[in-house]
Amino acid sequence: MRENGPAAFFRATSRRFRDAIKTRRGHAGLIGALCVEAFDSFDKNVPVSASPALPVACEQECGGCLRLRAVATAPEILLLAHFLYGIERGAISPCDDGESAAAARHGAAQRPHDLWDCPLIENRLCLAHKLRPLACRGLAGDDELACDKLTCVAAAGEYGEASLSKPNLVVRSLVQNAMMNALRREGMAWGLYEIARGLRIARDAPTAAREWLAGGDPLAPASAPDFDRQRAAAIFDTIDRL
Numbered sequence: 001m002r003e004n005g006p007a008a009f010f011r012a013t014s015r016r017f018r019d020a021i022k023t024r025r026g027h028a029g030l031i032g033a034l035c036v037e038a039f040d041s042f043d044k045n046v047p048v049s050a051s052p053a054l055p056v057a058c059e060q061e062c063g064g065c066l067r068l069r070a071v072a073t074a075p076e077i078l079l080l081a082h083f084l085y086g087i088e089r090g091a092i093s094p095c096d097d098g099e100s101a102a103a104a105r106h107g108a109a110q111r112p113h114d115l116w117d118c119p120l121i122e123n124r125l126c127l128a129h130k131l132r133p134l135a136c137r138g139l140a141g142d143d144e145l146a147c148d149k150l151t152c153v154a155a156a157g158e159y160g161e162a163s164l165s166k167p168n169l170v171v172r173s174l175v176q177n178a179m180m181n182a183l184r185r186e187g188m189a190w191g192l193y194e195i196a197r198g199l200r201i202a203r204d205a206p207t208a209a210r211e212w213l214a215g216g217d218p219l220a221p222a223s224a225p226d227f228d229r230q231r232a233a234a235i236f237d238t239i240d241r242l
Contacts, residue, residue, distance in 0.1 A: 006170075007242045010178050013041050014240075017182030025186070026213055031082075034075040034179060035131070041175045042137050046167055070118070071192040071224045073179055074217075076133035078209045080195070081202030083128050084119065119199060133195065138172025140165040181236040189217035191229055197222035 020037055024030035120128045126136075176192075183190035189212055198219045202208045208218040 006174060007239050009045070010174050010181075010239050011242075013037075013175055013178035014181045014185075016041075017179050018186055021182060021186045021188065028209065028213065030213060031075045031078050031209060035079045038073075038076070038134055038175050038179055039137070041178075042134060042171055045175075046137075046171045070133070070135035070139070070195050071227070072133035072135050072195050072198070073176065073183070073191075074189055074193060074198075074212050074219050075179070077193055077195060077198040077219060077222075078202060078212060079131060080120070080128060080133070081199055081208070083131055084199065085203050085206075119196060134172045134176045135195070138168045138176075140168040177232070177236065180232065181240070184233060184236070188212075188215060189219075191217075192224040192227040193219045193222040194224055 016037055017034060020033045021030065024033055118126075120126050120132070126132060180190045180192075201219055201222055205211075205218055211218045
C-alpha cells in the first residue's frame, strides 16, 4: 500500500484520534475534540480527492437528505445531543450559546423524533449544519435534480436514491472508521448508532455523555443492526498491519 494511500491515511488519522483520547481521557472536552478532529480531517481531505468535473451540488444548510438513513459514532451523537437539548451544558461546549443557537435547540427539542426523520431539519434547513456528523457530510449529492426528487418522494413517505459524491463517501468512511478504531484501541465504546434513536436515548438520559466518557455504552440500544463489530475490528487490524 502506498505511503500516502487510503491505508496510510486511515492509520495516521487513527493515531490522531488516539492522541486526543489519551490527552483528554475522562474529560468532557474529549467529545468535542474527537468531533473537531473528525470534521477537520474530512473537510480538509475531500477537496484533495474530489474531481473538479464533478462538483458537489449540495447547498449550505440544505436538508434534502432528511430521510436517508444515517448512522454515527457515539461522540457525534452526544455532541448533537448537547446542541439540541443543552445536556451537560458548560462541559462539552460544542457551539455558540447565542440566542439563535438557543432558539434552534428549543425548536428542535420540541419536535418528535421519527425513526427516519432527522430531528435537526426544519423547513428543509439543517439547524446544526456545522455540527452535522460524518454520515451527513458523506451524503453529498452531485446532482441537484436527483436530490430534489429524493426530497419529494421522502415527503410522500417513499424512498429513493440520489447521485452521491464518491470522494465524500470514501473520505467519510476512512475518517469514521479511523475514529472507531481509535476508540476500540483505547478501550472505549465504539460502533455505529442510528442517529435519531441515539438522540432519543441521550435526551432521556442526561448523564449519557458522562457514562460514555467513563467507558460505558449508553447508546447500545441504538446500535446499527447491520454493523458487524467483529468483522470491522478484523478489517481495522488488517489495515494497521499493512
